[in-house]
Amino acid sequence: MEQPMKVEIITIGDELLWGQVADTNAVFLGRRLIQMDLQPQWRTTVGDNPESIGQALILALKRSRLILITGGLGPTEDDVTRSALAQALGRRLVLDEQALQDIRERLESRGHRMLSSQQSLALLPQGAKTLDNPQGTAPGLKLEVDSRLIYILPGVPREMQAIFEQEVAPALRKISTERVIRRRRLRTVDIGESALSEKLRGVARKGIRLSYLPQPWGVDLWLTAHSANAREAEIFLSRATRQIEERLEDQLYGVGEDTMERVVATLLIMRRATMAVAESCTGGALADRLTDVPGSSACFERGIVAYSNRAKREILKVPKRILDRFGAVSQETAVAMAEGVRKISGTDIGLSTTGIAGPTGATANKPVGLAFVGLAHQDGSFARRFLFGQDRLVNKECCVQAALNIVRQYLLKL
Amino acid sequence: MEQPMKVEIITIGDELLWGQVADTNAVFLGRRLIQMDLQPQWRTTVGDNPESIGQALILALKRSRLILITGGLGPTEDDVTRSALAQALGRRLVLDEQALQDIRERLESRGHRMLSSQQSLALLPQGAKTLDNPQGTAPGLKLEVDSRLIYILPGVPREMQAIFEQEVAPALRKISTERVIRRRRLRTVDIGESALSEKLRGVARKGIRLSYLPQPWGVDLWLTAHSANAREAEIFLSRATRQIEERLEDQLYGVGEDTMERVVATLLIMRRATMAVAESCTGGALADRLTDVPGSSACFERGIVAYSNRAKREILKVPKRILDRFGAVSQETAVAMAEGVRKISGTDIGLSTTGIAGPTGATANKPVGLAFVGLAHQDGSFARRFLFGQDRLVNKECCVQAALNIVRQYLLKL
Numbered sequence: 165m166e167q168p169m170k171v172e173i174i175t176i177g178d179e180l181l182w183g184q185v186a187d188t189n190a191v192f193l194g195r196r197l198i199q200m201d202l203q204p205q206w207r208t209t210v211g212d213n214p215e216s217i218g219q220a221l222i223l224a225l226k227r228s229r230l231i232l233i234t235g236g237l238g239p240t241e242d243d244v245t246r247s248a249l250a251q252a253l254g255r256r257l258v259l260d261e262q263a264l265q266d267i268r269e270r271l272e273s274r275g276h277r278m279l280s281s282q283q284s285l286a287l288l289p290q291g292a293k294t295l296d297n298p299q300g301t302a303p304g305l306k307l308e309v310d311s312r313l314i315y316i317l318p319g320v321p322r323e324m325q326a327i328f329e330q331e332v333a334p335a336l337r338k339i340s341t342e343r344v345i346r347r348r349r350l351r352t353v354d355i356g357e358s359a360l361s362e363k364l365r366g367v368a369r370k371g372i373r374l375s376y377l378p379q380p381w382g383v384d385l386w387l388t389a390h391s392a393n394a395r396e397a398e399i400f401l402s403r404a405t406r407q408i409e410e411r412l413e414d415q416l417y418g419v420g421e422d423t424m425e426r427v428v429a430t431l432l433i434m435r436r437a438t439m440a441v442a443e444s445c446t447g448g449a450l451a452d453r454l455t456d457v458p459g460s461s462a463c464f465e466r467g468i469v470a471y472s473n474r475a476k477r478e479i480l481k482v483p484k485r486i487l488d489r490f491g492a493v494s495q496e497t498a499v500a501m502a503e504g505v506r507k508i509s510g511t512d513i514g515l516s517t518t519g520i521a522g523p524t525g526a527t528a529n530k531p532v533g534l535a536f537v538g539l540a541h542q543d544g545s546f547a548r549r550f551l552f553g554q555d556r557l558v559n560k561e562c563c564v565q566a567a568l569n570i571v572r573q574y575l576l577k578l
Numbered sequence: 579m580e581q582p583m584k585v586e587i588i589t590i591g592d593e594l595l596w597g598q599v600a601d602t603n604a605v606f607l608g609r610r611l612i613q614m615d616l617q618p619q620w621r622t623t624v625g626d627n628p629e630s631i632g633q634a635l636i637l638a639l640k641r642s643r644l645i646l647i648t649g650g651l652g653p654t655e656d657d658v659t660r661s662a663l664a665q666a667l668g669r670r671l672v673l674d675e676q677a678l679q680d681i682r683e684r685l686e687s688r689g690h691r692m693l694s695s696q697q698s699l700a701l702l703p704q705g706a707k708t709l710d711n712p713q714g715t716a717p718g719l720k721l722e723v724d725s726r727l728i729y730i731l732p733g734v735p736r737e738m739q740a741i742f743e744q745e746v747a748p749a750l751r752k753i754s755t756e757r758v759i760r761r762r763r764l765r766t767v768d769i770g771e772s773a774l775s776e777k778l779r780g781v782a783r784k785g786i787r788l789s790y791l792p793q794p795w796g797v798d799l800w801l802t803a804h805s806a807n808a809r810e811a812e813i814f815l816s817r818a819t820r821q822i823e824e825r826l827e828d829q830l831y832g833v834g835e836d837t838m839e840r841v842v843a844t845l846l847i848m849r850r851a852t853m854a855v856a857e858s859c860t861g862g863a864l865a866d867r868l869t870d871v872p873g874s875s876a877c878f879e880r881g882i883v884a885y886s887n888r889a890k891r892e893i894l895k896v897p898k899r900i901l902d903r904f905g906a907v908s909q910e911t912a913v914a915m916a917e918g919v920r921k922i923s924g925t926d927i928g929l930s931t932t933g934i935a936g937p938t939g940a941t942a943n944k945p946v947g948l949a950f951v952g953l954a955h956q957d958g959s960f961a962r963r964f965l966f967g968q969d970r971l972v973n974k975e976c977c978v979q980a981a982l983n984i985v986r987q988y989l990l991k992l
Contacts, residue, residue, distance in 0.1 A: 179791050179800060181618050182761065183608025186600040190623075194597025204595050205630060209604075209621035212789060216619060223637075240775045242789035279772055301772075320792055322967075347596065358693050358715070361654045375626060375656035377593050378734055386593060441883075447869025448862035451883040455861025458937055458970055466889035469855075469865040469881030471874075475923065479880070479893070509889065523872055553736075556872060 168343050171197060171204045172228035174220050176235035176245055177319055178211040189234045189317075189324055196328065200336055201344045202230065212242045218252030225312050230339070232332075235319035237302045239281045245316060246305075250289035253309060260286050263294045267301055292316075295331040299323040304331060346389045346397040350408055351418040353382040353569050360385070360412075367407040371400035380558050381565035382417075417572060424568045425453040425460075431575040432463035432513075439571065440509035441467045442480050442501040444492065445519035445535055450564045465509045470501065480504030493518050493530050498538030498547035506540040513574075514540040517567050519550070521559045533559055537567045539574060582757050585611060585618045586642035588634050590649035590659055591733055592625040603648045603731075603738050610742065614750055615758045616644065626656045632666030639726050644753070646746075649733035651716045653695045659730060660719075664703035667723060674700050677708045681715055706730075709745040713737040718745060760803045760811040764822055765832040767796040767983050774799070774826075781821040785814035794972050795979035796831075831986060838982045839867040839874075845989040846877035851926040853985065855881045856894050856919035858906065859933035859949055864978045879923045884915065894918030907932050907944055912952030912961035920954040927988075928954040931981050933964070935973045947973055951981040953988055 173193050180187045190207055197204050206228065210216035217236070224231045236245030250257045264286035268278045285302050288294065295304030295315075300323040305316040315332050317324045352360060357378045364374070364385075371391055377384040387404050391397035409416055418427050432439055441450050441464075451467030454460050468479055473492055476482040482500040490496040498518050506514025519535025526532045532554055538547040548570060552562045587607050594601045604621055611618050620642065624630035631650070638645045650659030664671045678700035682692045699716050702708065709718030709729070714737040719730040729746050731738040766774060771792045778788070778799075785805055791798040801818050805811035823830055832841050846853055855864050855878075865881030868874050882893050887906055890896040896914040904910040912932050920928025933949025940946045946968055952961040962984060966976045 178789055178802070180604075181608055181621055182612045183605040183610075184761075184763070184798075184800065185791065186602060186605050188600060190594075191597040191600050194595055196597075198596045205625065205627075206634075207595055207623035209623075211619065213619075220620075238790070239772055240788075240790045242787070279776055281775055282772060322794070347598075349598070358653055358696060361695055362693055373656070374654075375592055376652065376654045377599065378652075380736070384598075386598065388592070443862075443865075446866075447874075448857075448865025448867075448881050448883070449869075451857075451862025451885075452860075452866045452974075453862075455863075455883070455885065455935075456971060456974070460861075461885055465886050466893070467862050467881075467883030467885070468893075469862070469869070469883070471865075471869065471881070472879050475880035478922075479882075508892075521869075555736075557870060558736075560866075560870070 168203055169230055169339065170228040171202050171230045172206040172208070172224045172232070173204050174224060174231065174233045175207070175209045176212065176217055176233065178242075180209050180235070181211045188321055189319065192321065192325055193232055193234070193328070196333065198345060198347060200333070202336060202339070203345055212236055212244055214244050214248035214251065217245060217248035221249055221252045221314075225309060229312055230336075231312060231314045233314065233316045234324050237285075237304070237316065237318040238320070239279070239285055239302065243284075246287055246289060249307075249316065253289060253307075255290040257287050258290050260288045260294065263288065263303055266294070266296075266303070271301060295327050297323055297327050298330060299326040344391055344394045344397050346391075346394065346401055348387045348401050348405065349420055350385040350387065350405065350416055351382060351422060351424075352385065352412060352415050353417050353424070353565065355383065355412075355415045357383050363411055364408060367411065368403045370403070371396070372404045374404075380553065381562045414573060414576060417569065424565055424572070426457050428568050428571050428575070429454065429457040429460050429463055431572060435575060435578060437513060437575070438463055438465050438511040439513040439515060440465045440505045440511045442505035442514065442516040443467065443469050444471060444476070444501070444517060445521045446517045446560050446563050446567070447471065447521070449560045450515070450517060450567055453564055453568070465511045468505055476501060479508065481507070491530070493520055493534060493536065495536050495547040495549065498536035499540070499545050500538075502538035502540035502547070503545050512542065513571065514538075515567055515571055517563050519559070519563055521556045522554060523556060535559070535563045535566070537563070537570050539570055541574065582617055583644055583753065584642040585616050585644045586620040586622070586638045586646070587618050588638060588645065588647045589621070589623045590626065590631055590647065592656070594623050594649070595625045602735055603733065606735065606739060607646055607648070607742070610747065612759060612761060614747070616750060616753070617759055626650055626658055628658050628662035628665060631659060631662035635663055635666045635728075639723060643726055644750075645726060645728045647728065647730045648738050651699075651718070651730065651732040652734070653693070653699055653716065657698075660701055660703060663721075663730065667703060667721075669704040671701050672704050674702045674708065677702065677717055680708070680710075680717070685715060709741050711737055711741050712744060713740040758805055758808045758811050760805075760808065760815055762801045762815050762819060763834055764799040764801065764819065764830055765796060765836060765838075766799065766826060766829050767831050767838070767979065769797065769826070769829045771797050777825055778822060781825065782817045784817075785810070786818045788818075794967065795976045828987060828990060831983065838979055838986070840871050842982050842985050842989070843868065843871040843874050843877055845986060846927075849989060849992060851989070852877055852879050853927040853929060854879045854919045854923035854925045856915040856928065856930040857881065857883050858885060858890070858915070858931060859935045860931040860974050860977050860981070861885065861935075863974050864929070864931060864981055867978055867982070879925045882919055890915065893922070895921070905944070907934055907948060907950065909950050909961040909963065912950035913954070913959050914952075916952035916954035916961070917959050926956065927985065928952075929981055929985055931977050933973070933977055935970045936968060937970060949973070949977045949980070951977070951984050953984055955988065
């Protein structure tokens with residue numbers, strides 16, 4: 165079996181290194197490379213600093229054959245990638261007349277004149293070839309150095325992605341490796357990492373690596389198969405998946421790109437059921453997740469964010485005596501909200517959330533993190549109690565996941 | 579001036595390298611280090627692979643004095659960090675009886691028995707000290723190697739953060755540097771990166787570095803001041819901020835940790851105004867963003883996610899003739915939705931969104947990305963038209979941002 169090609173990603177930007185934003189370009193590139201059976205082995209992040217950028221490139225040239233670099237290609241003063249790479253490679257920075265022309269034409273076709281700051285976009289390390297940028301003005305670059313292949317892409321995600329798909333991916337597909345990687349994600353809910361690993365002891369391991377990715381709202385399992393051919397890798401994956409499915413039953417809610425909201429929308433549509441939601445503590449996040457699914461209008465009728473008690477009474481018809489006696493955060497109110505939203509929207513299912521997201525709002529008996537999810541259907545209604553944590557945003561997420569999971573379990577039993 | 583201490587972050591995990599999740603631990607650590615005037619210079623990400631983990635550590639020991647490592651400390655088979663580091667350092671892996679005891683007690687105090695897989699958590703590289711994990715079972719580790727300081731933390735974000743705050747941050751604060759870094763974020767809306775850089779030509783540059791972070795819903799500007807003392811750095815930042823404020827006027831909506839939703843909630847509360855929202859294309863995301871703000875119940879009364887035309891008519895009282903004549907995605911419907919939600923909730927402001935988020939739903943005259951935002955107030959109402967892009971989730975985000983910005987501008991003019 166041929167040695168796999170060493171692949172490295174370098175992302176550039178103070179904002180990445182200093183934690184001001186998540187490195188979504190690294191996410192995109194990692195995922196796309198794996199899909200092409202190219203396994204990144206190193207990822208290095210440096211700031212907008214010519215010296216570090218140069219050192220990162222020299223290190224990557226020593227240990228990797230394919231190098232993908234993003235960031236620092238724009239027109240502003242913090243964009244130093246072109247000059248830093250030229251310097252590290254001992255090459256001159258030259259004005260590429262053709263690139264300058266292309267940039268000017270692209271701008272004019274959109275009705276813009278070229279700003280003087282944008283001329284720097286055509287200054288390239290000698291020997292670099294430009295890659296057309298269909299989404300913006302800064303072209304990508306391609307360089308070959310001692311049989312190492314270097315691609316340099318802008319940091320703006322949609323520009324980076326467009327150049328990658330149009331110019332880089334077709335070239336990479338031609339770089340054959342004799343080795344395939346197949347990954348599959350299995351998504352679980354309602355079980356912790358250690359308990360999961362005990363439950364999965366002894367599942368088929370041939371050719372498979374198992375890894376665990378715990379999050380507050382559920383643990384994702386990743387299966388990785390390495391093999392000489394795609395067919396064998398898929399067999400390994402399928403065998404392990406089947407065994408895991410048997411052991412987990414309904415704690416396993418999805419595979420691959422499945423999300424909880426997509427699973428729920430699909431089940432609703434399959435059963436020709438419609439749903440409306442009434443949210444208090446999740447504040448719109450439940451409707452937001454459901455409407456992230458393209459085509460969700462087929463099953464999702466409406467959502468009510470009844471943040472005030474007045475809204476709970478007026479729109480959802482939650483009886484005043486229930487609010488007075490049990491409080492807004494109670495099993496009884498959750499049930500009344502679910503029944504109310506089901507009734508006013510004429511849907512098959514009504515789903516509700518009410519809780520204390522924090523940081524304020526706790527009382528002696530009702531701590532931050534307490535939440536109830538209610539479900540109303542044609543034959544009745546019920547609510548379940550949860551105790552999440554201290555973080556407002558995590559509590560919203562956990563409660564959305566719990567609410568969707570309750571609908572999922574209800575629909576599975578139908 | 580003393581040389582700044584070289585700081586490096588190493589994050590471990592196939593899921594990071596292969597792009598299955600964003601590296602949120604890197605975000606957290608970068609941000610916290612900067613707050614303590616410790617500037618990370620390198621970030622390296624490797625997979626769950628003992629050889630790469632070892633190489634990354636050896637490289638970091640050569641170029642950095644403080645090394646923070648996250649990931650691979652858990653109890654499952656993909657957790658190889660402890661053994662990989664021991665091997666790279668040429669140290670034995672020893673069972674720490676005290677750590678074992680602590681882990682067992684912690685588990686028992688929560689009513690769990692110790693699983694056999696969890697015993698591996700107490701196998702430590704010789705010389706390592708454990709750091710108490712208040713959120714989970716895997717302790718963090720601290721090692722000193724040739725005057726290099728190494729902290730190793732679990733990959734689960736809330737565990738990593740808890741150990742960092744409790745055990746690492748207090749120790750790092752004692753590591754004095756003679757140099758301070760101050761960063762400030764200025765957040766803009768309604769202006770592109772190149773136009774922004776032209777507009778800011780010639781603003782005070784003394785001691786300041788400017789960087790641009792463009793996103794589909796607005797460009798963030800970052801000001802960085804390096805100085806020998808905090809007072810001078812703050813003066814540099816304030817001077818530049820003041821000049822930028824003058825040039826941008828209301829395109830600048832926030833500074834530092836400000837978010838658009840926080841700015842809007844604050845303005846509403848300051849003006850003692852209340853708001854309700856009626857959403858179609860944003861599907862709950864607008865209410866979700868507003869309710870992310872702690873205390874938003876003081877100004878946010880309710881939200882209606884009127885996904886179906888029936889909901890628009892029944893709850894929001896959008897006249898049937900408007901829906902028939904102009905369609906759900908129109909200026910007229912946006913206005914009627916905003917007026918409707920204002921009326922039924924008795925708030926000062928009604929805000930609405932309607933549009934085609936995609937990928938389906940476009941017609942000859944109404945492309946994907948078309949959206950309208952409506953605002954109703956005591957003296958009247960209006961709507962604005964937008965044309966976003968092709969991506970459903972980005973369109974939702976952009977429309978939420980546009981809607982919040984319209985309220986902000988309205989409130990500023992009051």
